[in-house]
Amino acid sequence: MNTEPKSEEFTTVPAVFAVEDSYQIMVPVKCGMLFWVEVGKEKYFDHSNGVIRSDTLIHRVSVPTKVLDAAGKYTVCFKKVIKREPYYTETEETKTKTYNFYPVRTDGVINIYHIADTHGDFSFSSKAGKYFGGDIDLLILNGDIIDHSSDVKNFEIIFKLCEAITGGEHPCIFSRGNHDLRGSCAEKMVDYYPNSNGKSYYTFRLGRIWGIVLDCGEDKSDSNAEYGGTVCFSGFRKEETEFLKKVAKDGEYLDKDIEYKLIIVHIPFTYTLDSPFNIEKELFKSWADILKDKIKPDAIIAGHLHRTCVSKIGGELDSKGQPCPVIVGSCALRDQNNAVTDFIGCALTIDGGKTDVMFTDSERNVLSRETL
């Protein structure tokens, strides 16, 4: 774990998110700066069609997964902008900071920690997320980490959790939850979170692991009064269905080196909740069918229900025909005043054909365990 303090110009250390065949290295910053990452001799700039960005407080560069995995370290570089001018822009000297990077192990046990539904709690969820300490391979942040998106400041907790648990040295995966979609800044999430050309659903590849991040959108119909006419997830989900069909057809999941296929989604869509949450039954069944018939994942990991459980095929959450076990892995415990008193997340260890699912609290206690 990187114990050096982060650069004073950064709000947190970088977070390294897996998206498709790249890592999106993202850093929230405190001032305008030109920003790039160096891996070996190659420079990867945060740019807009060739113009290096500085009028932003969140930077992102994409580095090919294979390049960073092989290098095992990356250097973030920046120059504070004194005055950005049409001619002869003034900047300070370049500053750099180097971070080690540990990709998902190529052999042996893989350790994954999953957090969702913290709804703004950092204290307990960050402690729970340290279950594996520096031995973590992958951190999954699976939606509703914030309570709502009324202020871009709310987005910082994502990066704070990545910092506390990975130190910028291990890969992370981010998926949106329904609470992320509420508030005047929800439309700006694409600037602040990892995504694939603006889409919040995408595939990823991390060594022996391949997977898909899916996004169910809101949990009630678009016409629900709560949303005040601000959402159109019906069409969004139809587009996502076409994406899923294309993934199934293209067959990247058939690569011989893939040993474990994981679906990450905030809402466990194979389960039908009571009204008004019983939306999209046919569409979600079609997702389950595509996964079952073609992609054949090893596990779906979800949150949203504010509980922890493992539903095997035909189990308690199987309303639509599960393609695989569904793990619901997050639960904040609260007192009678609704204050968070602890957080339970999900530690997954993958060892060959065996997956251990452990629900653990902020004191690293294993509260229950199941082997798949």
Ligand SMILES: [Fe+2]
């Ligand atoms: Fe949720």
